[in-house]
Amino acid sequence: DTGVSQDPRHKITKRGQNVTFRCDPISEHNRLYWYRQTLGQGPEFLTYFQNEAQLEKSRLLSDRFSAERPKGSFSTLEIQRTEQGDSAMYLCASSPQGRNGEKLFFGSGTQLSVL
Amino acid sequence: KNEVEQSPQNLTAQEGEFITINCSYSVGISALHWLQQHPGGGIVSLFMLSSGKKKHGRLIATINIQEKHSSLHITASHPRDSAVYICAVNVRVQGAQKLVFGQGTRLTINP
Numbered sequence: 001d002t003g004v005s006q007d008p009r010h011k012i013t014k015r016g017q018n019v020t021f022r023c024d025p026i027s028e029h030n031r032l033y034w035y036r037q038t039l040g041q042g043p044e045f046l047t048y049f050q051n052e053a054q055l056e057k058s059r060l061l062s063d064r065f066s067a068e069r070p071k072g073s074f075s076t077l078e079i080q081r082t083e084q085g086d087s088a089m090y091l092c093a094s095s096p097q098g099r100n101g102e103k104l105f106f107g108s109g110t111q112l113s114v115l
Numbered sequence: 116k117n118e119v120e121q122s123p124q125n126l127t128a129q130e131g132e133f134i135t136i137n138c139s140y141s142v143g144i145s146a147l148h149w150l151q152q153h154p155g156g157g158i159v160s161l162f163m164l165s166s167g168k169k170k171h172g173r174l175i176a177t178i179n180i181q182e183k184h185s186s187l188h189i190t191a192s193h194p195r196d197s198a199v200y201i202c203a204v205n206v207r208v209q210g211a212q213k214l215v216f217g218q219g220t221r222l223t224i225n226p
Contacts, residue, residue, distance in 0.1 A: 033214065042119075042201050042216035043158075056213060091158065104148065104214070106158040 006092050006107035013082055014115050020078045021110045025094030032075050034067055035091040043091055049075060082114045118142050121202050121217035129225055134189040136220045138202030146205040149176050149187045153198050192224045
């Protein structure tokens with residue numbers, strides 16, 4: 001499978017615990033995005049990487065959230081001291097570099113439930 | 116007011132009907148995407164367009180840059196078209212591209 005893969009598909013955790021999600025983009029794509037989606041809403045931008053550089057981070061991301069893409073390939077999103085409001089679907093997408101925008105390829109997402 | 120507004124939010128139609136979903140945006144964009152999301156979260160990119168019109172099978176997407184408006188049309192709709200359709204725009208921020216999403220239109224096609 002050469003699509004975007006995310007792991008795990010589902011995560012249930014207790015409030016206050018740390019969680020980490022992984023995204024493996026399509027191998028030749030140098031752009032990687034993280035989005036968060038709550039029920040009935042469209043996805044919200046969280047952060048964006050071009051290769052290993054994190055170029056933008058949304059104000060939605062508190063200091064409990066951190067994302068990395070150490071070698072410009074896979075990326076991790078960590079949430080520390082989880083809160084119930086963090087419960088959402090976390091989506092990863094990748095794209096090749098383009099001047100005016102590129103077609104996005106999405107992973108299936110990680111559904112986080114904080115109890 | 117959201118930067119990207121879709122209408123309607125919910126749409127129910129009978130199989131075979133012609134479907135139109137609208138998207139209006141208030142920011143300067145470099146491209147607009149139409150995405151399809153099925154239950155369970157999987158999102159598929161249907162179209163990316165920056166001008167004019169694109170067609171793929173029974174799906175047609177149009178964009179009017181001057182009016183900041185795009186439409187997604189489905190001809191001869193089928194129950195398998197039932198999904199959430201999301202409009203998203205590429206906004207250039209400090210040289211990087213950022214996608215801003217609409218809230219989605221939930222489409223249900225009844226047999």
